[in-house]
Amino acid sequence: MRVGTARAAAVRWVAAHARPAPGYRGAYFSGSTVGRPDDAELPPSSDVDVVVVTEEDEPPAKPGKLRYDGALLEITYVPWAELRDPGAVLSSYHLAGSFRTDTVIDDPTGGLRALYAAVAPRFAQRSQVRRRCLDARRRVVDRLAAFDASAPFHEQVPAWMFPAGVTTHVLLVAALRNPTVRLRYRAARDVLTAYGQPDLYRKLLALLGCADVSERVVRHHVGELTRTFDATVPVARTPFFFSSDLTGQARPIAVDGSLELIDRGEHREAVFWIVATLARCHAVLAVDAPALHRARLPAFEAAVAELTGITCTADLLDRRSAVLGFLPLLDAATEAVLAANPDITG
Known part of the structure; x- marks a missing residue:
């Protein structure tokens, strides 16, 4: 279409x-x-x-x-x-x-x-663009500060991963590009390549934990995602803000979109949305189908471990600290993009 x-x-x-x-x-x-x-x-x-x-x-x-x-x-x-x-x-x-x-x-x-x-x-005035970059940066800090170590593991993972992923949005805003959700890492890679900072992209992937993950491993966990997703859709009853992402209508994005990325050689770029969708499925299953939640939980835990290197709350807290420690590098990269972007005025 x-x-x-x-x-x-x-x-x-x-x-x-x-x-x-x-x-x-x-x-x-x-x-x-x-x-x-x-x-x-x-x-x-x-x-x-x-x-x-x-x-x-x-x-x-x-x-x-x-x-x-x-x-x-x-x-x-x-x-x-x-x-x-x-x-x-x-x-x-x-x-x-x-x-x-x-x-x-x-x-x-x-x-x-x-x-x-x-x-x-x-929109493209330097002062306004910088304010929007700071708005995204604050979201990283504020949401990581709100991390609840007492929550269930399937809630802890997205509570760390989504604000960690907003680091990509800071760069996209500086480049005057759409701060996309599902494809944020691919878009950030393109920005960093265009502005001569490709090495920083590997650091972003390392913060997520997938810098060295293989295509075979990612493809395996898409298969597990498919099974969990297809089991979740018919039992979902409780409304969540992301409920519309877990429907038959959304399957081309939630599942097929990740497969498309893998087929194009962008398996690392697929990791974010694979883990996010799995976590959302378990948020639903924990409420609407607890037995199914327990049955599928080992596959979720394996996906998180093999795709991001995280196995427990202590790992998440360490990774939270790593994201916060990365912010000075992100600030410098953002300023470099702001300085070099020919579309920014004033």
Whole structure:
């Protein structure tokens, strides 16, 4: 499917399902398709991110991934209160990128186009880019500080891994690139290569624990992921913020997307999402199917051990310290990208 075809389906979904809802203020595109031409091919392992803006301070649970007119959409809600201040949006690394270009789908109040008009001209200003880099860096520090060593192991792993992975986002923000979620390591590799710092990429992989992992080992654990994922989908009942990532609709991304990376020789780049998805499956299974959780737990523990080198809480605490110790190197690399990026102004 072409990106333009998928976008058109998203526009129709907004008109049919979002616009009639009370408190609706508009919708816009976000994520990896922003800035891509309409005639670009959208892989089966990619979706179109749509953000629906609402007046409600506590928006409804996001519908997440859904299939509409043949397109795979990812629907998220955001309260208008988070977008009201253009300065705050400019300094937010996960919000600003959507208003670098005109991504507005529908804007009945005119607020989104006014926001775009305020953000776009200042998006690439050095001071604003640096503020967004610091926003991402703070997320690394704050979320690692919140790590709970008393939580179950399947909760500890993502509580360390997701903030550790935000180190890649700091670099992507400095390069004015989309801080993608699933493909963050591949995107960071491309940035570091483009800016003459390929050795730092190996350090990022070492923090994750997969710098020397083999394709054979990664492929084996994708097989285990497939079994766990397919066992989780039919028993999932309790809502989690990531529930839409654990459905049949999401399988092309959650499972097939990792296989695609391995087949392309990017097995190390697949590790992050393999482990993240396994951990999310076990978060669901622990609540909705405890016996299945226990039965599949050895496969999860083996995957974490062989893909990241982590076997226990003490390892996670050591790795947390390693990520924090890496930040001065990350700061220097970020400043080098900021200095060399020809698209940054002022």
